[in-house]
Amino acid sequence: EPEVTQTPSHQVTQMGQEVILRCVPISNHLYFYWYRQILGQKVEFLVSFYNNEISEKSEIFDDQFSVERPDGSNFTLKIRSTKLEDSAMYFCASRGTGDETQYFGPGTRLLVL
Amino acid sequence: AQSVSQHNHHVILSEAASLELGCNYSYGGTVNLFWYVQYPGQHLQLLLKYFSGDPLVKGIKGFEAEFIKSKFSFNLRKPSVQWSDTAEYFCAVCPPGRRALTFGSGTRLQVQP
Numbered sequence: 001e002p003e004v005t006q007t008p009s010h011q012v013t014q015m016g017q018e019v020i021l022r023c024v025p026i027s028n029h030l031y032f033y034w035y036r037q038i039l040g041q042k043v044e045f046l047v048s049f050y051n052n053e054i055s056e057k058s059e060i061f062d063d064q065f066s067v068e069r070p071d072g073s074n075f076t077l078k079i080r081s082t083k084l085e086d087s088a089m090y091f092c093a094s095r096g097t098g099d100e101t102q103y104f105g106p107g108t109r110l111l112v113l
Numbered sequence: 114a115q116s117v118s119q120h121n122h123h124v125i126l127s128e129a130a131s132l133e134l135g136c137n138y139s140y141g142g143t144v145n146l147f148w149y150v151q152y153p154g155q156h157l158q159l160l161l162k163y164f165s166g167d168p169l170v171k172g173i174k175g176f177e178a179e180f181i182k183s184k185f186s187f188n189l190r191k192p193s194v195q196w197s198d199t200a201e202y203f204c205a206v207c208p209p210g211r212r213a214l215t216f217g218s219g220t221r222l223q224v225q226p
Contacts, residue, residue, distance in 0.1 A: 043219075101159055
């Protein structure tokens with residue numbers, strides 16, 4: 001069964017450093033999402049992406065964040081200058097056309113020191 | 114504020130007990146409703162979903178949920194839980210006109226053998 005994959009599974013970084021989280025969505029999906037879950041809190045929407053552009057973003061997704069689909073398979077989330085409060089589990093999800101269901105990857109646990 | 118509420122944060126049951134997890138949302142209009150499960154160390158998996166039609170939906174692993182429009186609720190049920198149902202359960206809503214999911218805070222279910 002096709003799955004969304006994410007790399008790395010864990011990343012530790014210093015405050016102020018840039019990180020790139022990678023996702024490989026399900027191959028025929030066209031809608032892509034990033035969510036995050038700070039420890040002990042709700043899963044929160046960050047951004048959705050379709051047709052090579054952001055279709056929706058939350059207030060969390062400020063200028064420090066960016067997304068890109070650099071090739072036909074990867075979907076990345078970049079945090080330019082990480083802050084302590086960016087420590088969270090980041091989930092990628094994808095959705096096919098005509099299907100409202102989002103399929104989630106296993107997540108990347110980001111720890112900012 | 115518009116939101117999704119899960120009333121039970123931590124539920125402990127014995128095997129064979131019946132389960133009902135509450136989910137209420139505050140959005141008006143037509144919403145898509147989901148229950149996701151996250152087993153220990155694994156990613157979010159779809160249990161079941163409701164878009165329209167029969168308000169009683171059946172999902173995987175013997176789970177079902179009932180959409181009650183007048184109560185803005187989408188409660189998850191299982192007649193007889195197993196130890197393997199130990200996991201965290203998330204209710205999610207796709208509000209009208211949006212594609213992003215809004216999640217509840219999750220319910221941690223612990224099933225004791």
